[in-house]
Amino acid sequence: MIRLEMSHDGFINDIHPLILAFFPGEEIDVSSGLSIGDTGDFCLHITRDGEVLSEFAIRDTSDKDRILMKNVLKCRLYEDLSSFTGISLPWGTLTGIRPVRLALDHIKNGFSNEETVRWMEDHYLVSREKACLSVDIADKELGIIREVNSLKGFSLYIGIPFCPTTCLYCSFPSNAISRWRNRVPEYLSCVEKEAAEVKELFRGQKLISLYIGGGTPTTLGPEELKRLFFIIRNSFDLSDLKEFTVEAGRPDSITPEKLRIIRENGGDRISVNPQTMNDKTLRLIGRNHSVEDTVRAFFEARDAGFDNINMDIILGLPGEGEKEVSHTLSEIASLGPDDLTIHSLAVKKGSRLKAEMEKYGYDSLNNTDELMKLAGEAARGMGLSPYYLYRQKNMSGNFENTGWARPGREGIYNILMMEEVHSIPAIGAGTVTKYVKDPKDIRRIGEPKDVNQYIERIDELISKKRELYKGQRGG
Ligand code: SF4
Structure with missing residues (x-):
């Protein structure tokens, strides 16, 4: 048990994740009200099982120097924890996601x-x-x-919160489609209502990128998919679109018919996500599909005419080390995706993995600097270059997720979403709408993950969206 005592908790959101980066998964008991002499206005004292990890005081400064003070504090804490553990963190004192x-x-x-x-x-x-x-x-x-900024438009996200099964590490809106099929028509009706509202709110602005994610959009049947595309085409002018992604994701939900429907309706970028090319791990993480399914879906997507196929893999999956990751990378290289996102496993709140961490243990999550290098070199070997990056809390090895792509195949939506370039209204259960009023004033509202609640509260959710964007015309 780690005990963290501070004079005040003004920096807790910076200190807490930094301690966890050195001691993943450990419980931290936090208290404030500490005073160490009169040497400073902020002081902290950290012990682990009674042993002192760090103890210091810093003179508090005015609000305008707060960022500076935060950095001084984090560097000091980092040095103490690094010298105690002998660990150097690849991202140093940075704990944010961007x-x-x-x-x-x-x-x-x-x-x-x-x-x-x-x-x-x-x-x-x-x-x-x-x-x-x-x-x-x-x-x-x-x-x-720069190019997108000159267009003064917006992007759109639509969430389909259904999947064939729920993966071990998942914290996204994901509901087994087998149990929700009969509510899909109502769900799509709510999507239609939201789309009509977004259409009004963004009238006159160009739609730059469109991303259908989830969940797994291709869990929808062919007729349901057609209805979704009808809603989209009926609500938005797609003539300025620079990219239209459908995150098919799960190979066990992809069929040639669905791929054809996506292509016919303008989808030009698709994800076929293996996560790993080892069947044993796929079973362990509850993916319900095989490596063979991934290969089949990939070639079906190529046959359907997709020349921008993204694949996601995860490093640090339970039981996977260099041998398994090397195998995954060489199998993926033989497919030749246009875009590869290399994730470092994150133990996310709300995931089954988090709940079952006692069974697997943090030590079984094996992401290492060597694996990250191996994956990066393999991506370069496939002709891909890094184009976007983000970090999450509780990542195995404290690394990052990086998108790699062939020149000209970079996922534009990913960049716009990560760097918060313009507004991204979002439609559907579990989605988060972003209003970029200006780069320093970014407002967000979320919709409930629970599909029943989403359906029941749709009018209220639409009102909130209207309220958020009230008075804006132009992004
Ligand atoms: S496919 Fe994606 S959204 Fe669906 S359960 Fe797996 S991780 Fe979650």
Whole structure:
């Protein structure tokens, strides 16, 4: 048990995840009201099973220096925890989900790429490798962001919260389609109502990118899919779309007929997600499909005319080490996807994995620096380059998720969503609508994950959306 005592809890959201990055899964008992002499206005004292991990005090400063103070505090804490554990974290003191944003802003402020790398190393103790990765990605994103900014439009997300089964690590809106099939018509009617509202709210603005995710959109049957596309085409002008992604995801939900329907309705980017190319692990994580299904779905997507196919894999899955990951990478290389997202397993709140962590143990999550390098080199070998990156809480090895793509096949929606470039209204259970009023004023509202609640409260949810966007015209 770790005990964290502080003078006040103003920095708890920075300190807590940094401690967990060094001690994944450990319980932290937090209290405030600590005073260590009169040397400073903020002080902390951290022990683990009675042994002191860190203890210091810092002079509190005015609000305008708060960011500076936070960085000083995190660097000091990092040094204490690093010297205690002997561990260096790849992302240093950074605990947020968007490290690339820091690089982007620094470059936009006129600093060169090399200056930005050095600044990340010095200010946030980020490893040179991760700082260079962030700057590489920021460079790539800047071109796409500038082009999109000039269009003054919006993107749209539609969530279909059904899946064939629920994966071990899943914290997304996911309900077994077998138990929800009879409510799908009502669900789509609610999607239609929301789409009509979004159409009004964004009248006159260009729809730049459209992403249908979930869940697994292809759990819908062919007729249901057709209805969904009818709703979309009836509500929005798709002529300015730069990208239309359908995250088919689960190979066990993909059929040639559904792929044809997606293509006929303008879908030009699709995901076929293996997560691993080892059948034993697929069974363990509850995916309900085989490696063979993944290969079949991939070639069916190619046959249907998709020239932008994304695949997702996860490093750090229970029981997987170098041998299994190497196998997955060589199988994927033989397929030749256009876009590969390399995830580091995250133990997410609300997932079965989190609930069953005692059974698996954090030690069984084996993501390592070597595996990350192996995967990165394999992606480069497939002709892909990194183009977006994000981090999550409780990631195995404290790494990141990185999207890799062939030149010109970068997932535009992913970049716009991650860097919060423009508004992204979202439709469906468990979705989060984002209103980017300006880069410093970003407002969000979520919809309930529970499908029954979503259906019952649809009018209220639409009113909230109307309220959020009230008065905006132009993003
Ligand atoms: S396919 Fe995706 S959304 Fe569905 S259960 Fe698995 S992780 Fe969750």
